[in-house]
Amino acid sequence: MMPGHSAKKKFEHQRASPTIHRTKTIIISVTQTFKITTQRNSTFTNVVQKGLLHVFQQEKKIPNTRNKPRALLS
Structure with a gap:
C-alpha cells in the first residue's frame, strides 16, 4: 500500500x-x-x-447552488 493513500481517499470522500x-x-x-x-x-x-x-469553514457551510435555477440566484 502506498504511503498517504488513506489520506488521499479521505480527501476524495470530502469532494x-x-x-x-x-x-x-x-x-x-x-x-x-x-x-x-x-x-x-x-x-x-x-x-x-x-x-x-x-473563511474556509464558512465556505464549507455554503450550500451548493449549482443545481438551482438561475432565477433563485438573481
Whole structure:
C-alpha cells in the first residue's frame, strides 16, 4: 500500500472542488512564507491563519447552488 493513500481517499470522500484545494495549497505556502519572514511577529501569522481557517469553514457551510435555477440566484 502506498504511503498517504488513506489520506488521499479521505480527501476524495470530502469532494472538495479542485479550485478550493488549489487555493488552500497556495494559502498554505503563503502562510509558510509569512512564517519565515515574520518569525519575530508570530502573532501576526497566527491571526492570518485563523482568519483564513474561518473563511474556509464558512465556505464549507455554503450550500451548493449549482443545481438551482438561475432565477433563485438573481
